[in-house]
Amino acid sequence: MLRHRHFRIIWLASFGSYLGNWFEFVAIGWLLSQETKSEDWMAFRAAAQLGPTLLLGMLGGLIADSVNRRTLLIVTQLAMMVIALGLAVTVYFDIANRWVLIAFALAQGIAIAFNTPAWQVLTPRLVPKDELTRAITLNGIAFNMARVIGPAVAGGIMRAFQSPTATVATAAAVLSAEAALSRDGSMHGAGALLLVNALTYIGVMVAVLVTPDAPAPPDLRGAWKHPGVILTRSREAFAWVWTHRGPRAVFLAIVVYALLATPVMQLLPLVVSEVFGEREDTFGLLLAVMGIGAVVGGLSMKLVPSWYPMHHFIPASITLGGLSLLLFALAPTLAWGMFIMFFVGVFWMLGFNTTAAAMQHLVDDAMRGRVSAVVNTLALGLMPLGAFLASRVGNTGASLFRRLGSEWVGNGTSTQLGLAFTSLMLFIAGLVMWARRTPEVDGLKPGDHAYDAKPGLWRGITASAHRRRN
Numbered sequence: 001m002l003r004h005r006h007f008r009i010i011w012l013a014s015f016g017s018y019l020g021n022w023f024e025f026v027a028i029g030w031l032l033s034q035e036t037k038s039e040d041w042m043a044f045r046a047a048a049q050l051g052p053t054l055l056l057g058m059l060g061g062l063i064a065d066s067v068n069r070r071t072l073l074i075v076t077q078l079a080m081m082v083i084a085l086g087l088a089v090t091v092y093f094d095i096a097n098r099w100v101l102i103a104f105a106l107a108q109g110i111a112i113a114f115n116t117p118a119w120q121v122l123t124p125r126l127v128p129k130d131e132l133t134r135a136i137t138l139n140g141i142a143f144n145m146a147r148v149i150g151p152a153v154a155g156g157i158m159r160a161f162q163s164p165t166a167t168v169a170t171a172a173a174v175l176s177a178e179a180a181l182s183r184d185g186s187m188h189g190a191g192a193l194l195l196v197n198a199l200t201y202i203g204v205m206v207a208v209l210v211t212p213d214a215p216a217p218p219d220l221r222g223a224w225k226h227p228g229v230i231l232t233r234s235r236e237a238f239a240w241v242w243t244h245r246g247p248r249a250v251f252l253a254i255v256v257y258a259l260l261a262t263p264v265m266q267l268l269p270l271v272v273s274e275v276f277g278e279r280e281d282t283f284g285l286l287l288a289v290m291g292i293g294a295v296v297g298g299l300s301m302k303l304v305p306s307w308y309p310m311h312h313f314i315p316a317s318i319t320l321g322g323l324s325l326l327l328f329a330l331a332p333t334l335a336w337g338m339f340i341m342f343f344v345g346v347f348w349m350l351g352f353n354t355t356a357a358a359m360q361h362l363v364d365d366a367m368r369g370r371v372s373a374v375v376n377t378l379a380l381g382l383m384p385l386g387a388f389l390a391s392r393v394g395n396t397g398a399s400l401f402r403r404l405g406s407e408w409v410g411n412g413t414s415t416q417l418g419l420a421f422t423s424l425m426l427f428i429a430g431l432v433m434w435a436r437r438t439p440e441v442d443g444l445k446p447g448d449h450a451y452d453a454k455p456g457l458w459r460g461i462t463a464s465a466h467r468r469r470n
Contacts, residue, residue: 006126006210006211006212007123007126007127007135009207009210009211010122010123010126010207010208010211011138011139011142012207013203013204013206013207013208014139014142014143014204014207015142015145015146016200016203016204017200017201017203017204018142018143018145018146018147018150019146019149019150019200020084020196020197020198020199020200020201021146021197021200022146022147022150022287023150023193023194023196023197024084024087024193024194024197025287026150026283026284026287027091027190027193027194028045028087028101028105029042029045029266029268029269029283030269030283031091031096031101031190032045032098032101032269033269033270033273034269034273035097035098036098037270037273037274039267039270039387039390039391039394039395039414039415039418040388040391041098042266042267042269042270042387042391043266043384043387043388043390043391044102045101045102045105045266046262046266046383046384046387047384047387047388048102048103048105048106048109049105049106049108049109049112050109050112050380050381050383050384051106051109051381051384052106052109052110052112052113053109053112053113053116053376053377053380053381054377054378054380054381054382055113055381056110056113056114057113057116057117057373057374057376057377057378057380057381058234058370058373058374058377059113059114059373060113060114060115060116060117060118060373060376061117061234061237061370061371061372061373061374061376061377062233062234062370062373063114063117063118064114064117064118064121064370064372064373065216065233065366065367065368065370066216066221067216067221068213068214068215068216069118069121069122069125069214069216070208070209070211070212070213070214072114072118073115073118073119073122073205073208074205074208074209076111076114076115076118077115077201077204077205077208078201078205079111080108080111080112080115080201081198081199081201081202081205083104083107083108083111084108084194084197084198084201085195085198086104086107087101087104087194087198088191088192088194088195088197088198089191090104091190091191091194092190092191092192092194092195093191112380113376116372116376116380117370117372117373117376120360120368120372120376121214121365121368121372122208122211122214123135123136123139124360124365124368125212125214125365126211126212129361132357132360132361133301133357133361136353136356136357136360137298137301137353137357138298140294140298140349140352140353141294141295141298141299141349143294144290144291144292144294144295144298144345144349145291145295146291147287147288147290147291147294148288148291148292148295150287233370234370234373234374236367236370237367237370237371237373237374238374240363240367240371241371241374241375244362244440245438245440246358246362246438246440246441246442246443247359247362247363247371248438249311249433249438249440249441250314250355250358250359250362250441251359251374251375251378253314253315253318253355253433254352254355254356254359254375254379255375255378255379255382256318256426256429257318257321257351257352257355257426258379258380258382258383258386259379259382259383259385259386259389259422260322260386260422260423260425260426260429261321261322261325261348261351261386261422261423261426262383262386262387263386263387263389263390263418263419263422264325264328264329264344264419264423266384266387267387267390267391267415267418267419268283268286268287269283270412270415271337271412271415271416271419272286274410274411274412274415275410275411275412275415275416276333276334276337276412278334282334285338286337286338286341289338289341289342289345290341290342290344290345290348291345292342292345293341293342293343293344293345293346293348293349294345294346294348294349295345295349296342296345296346297345297346297347297348297349297350298349298353300346300350301350301353307463307466308463308466309439309441309442309444309450309463309466310354310357310358310441310442311437311438311439311440311441311442312434312437312460312461312463312466313350313354314351314354314355314358314433314441315430315431315433315434315437315460316430316434316460316461317347317350317351317354317430318351318426318429318430318433319427319430319431319433319434320343320347320350320430321344321347321348321350321351321426321430322423322424322425322426322427322428322429322430323423323427324340324343324344324346324347325344325419325422325423325426326420326423326424326427327340327343328340328341328344328419328423329416329419329420329423330416330420358441358442359371359375361443362441362443386422389418389421389422390415390418390419390421390422391414391418392418393417393418393421393422394413394414394415394416394417394418394419394421395414395418397413397414397417397418397421398413398414398417401413431457434457434460434461435455435456435457435460436455437452437453437460438453439451439452439453450465450466452465452466
């Protein structure tokens with residue numbers, strides 16, 4: 001796969017950017033969680049960062065189809081770098097309260113709405129179609145390798161800025177980047193960490209510049225300037241997704257997984273501090289374990305038998321992802337939670353990457369940007385609703401148990417109950433998809449020799465009809 005020179009350059013630059021993104025995620029997530037101690041505020045940040053996609057995602061997809069895609073990537077990466085620099089400055093000077101963090105998340109969200117569709121059409125134009133699934137998997141592996149390596153690299157940066165009067169215990173803890181990010185740690189170090197994140201965008205822009213030019217298709221060039229075209233083209237893309245059984249099934253799988261799996265990322269800092277009673281270093285360690293699991297999940301894709309089709313494998317990933325998240329939500333100890341988090345990472349990678357690859361295989365290049373926008377608009381835009389759902393259900397459940405006089409209700413009970421609820425819903429949804437499959441996900445049509453849509457959970461698990469015929 002990496003023999004494709006332009007893809008290799010983009011992959012390496014993306015890896016550096018992912019490292020910076022994880023620096024920011026850990027730093028800001030921990031700061032906000034410790035200042036607010038609130039599931040709602042974690043959901044507010046997610047809404048600020050991802051909500052703009054719900055409003056601007058369609059426009060972003062149309063722009064990605066009607067302008068030079070390479071130019072659009074340069075512009076959006078530059079905007080995100082400026083935003084990241086502003087965030088680094090406010091944290092460095094210790095003026096980044098909860099409202100400032102939300103404001104920067106909103107600015108990032110607006111840039112993301114235009115960057116994501118442009119980014120998603122980059123890989124398909126750098127590699128042959130028969131290698132697209134492996135390319136998308138390698139991108140996922142890069143993202144999760146950064147999740148593993150990021151805390152260790154950031155630890156060295158934070159150590160350079162640690163107060164000389166730090167205690168021995170704090171000096172030991174600084175081996176993890178996040179250990180110095182609490183309010184009693186070095187805000188200068190946190191600012192430096194975020195500055196590194198801002199600078200990684202330069203590498204991405206340079207890498208994008210050396211890729212082949214990517215002008216818009218002639219019939220779409222400049223279409224974004226005409227408001228009526230935006231609505232028409234967006235309706236075309238949504239109609240294509242919704243009226244074709246294969247794309248519709250993949251789309252629903254992506255939305256369900258995004259809505260019900262991602263609350264764990266927003267609420268993880270509260271799980272660490274309120275449920276396990278641990279500090280920042282444990283937060284980073286859990287993220288690293290999840291990253292290791294995701295890398296293993298990506299590498300294990302080659303072990304899936306060639307006869308086991310995508311319309312069976314996607315429901316399997318969703319079902320097992322929901323089960324692993326449920327077990328993590330109910331973990332009674334840190335050791336148990338750490339063990340389960342590995343499997344959360346495995347099925348996180350499989351769930352998101354298999355659905356993304358399936359959609360890219362089904363869509364034509366002329367509609368790729370707009371279809372990506374349809375998926376992003378609802379998947380990314382609805383992600384915060386999952387966190388709000390977990391927050392509301394968790395707080396309501398915890399209040400009910402308190403009124404009943406339950407003695408086991410603690411500070412982290414609401415977080416656990418909320419995550420357990422969304423995870424259980426995901427598990428059930430996966431079982432339903434597994435029992436009622438959609439062969440069109442693999443491009444099959446009624447009458448094809450491998451077409452098998454007969455309902456049945458055991459048939460879904462074993463894919464026995466496909467094994468016999470292949």
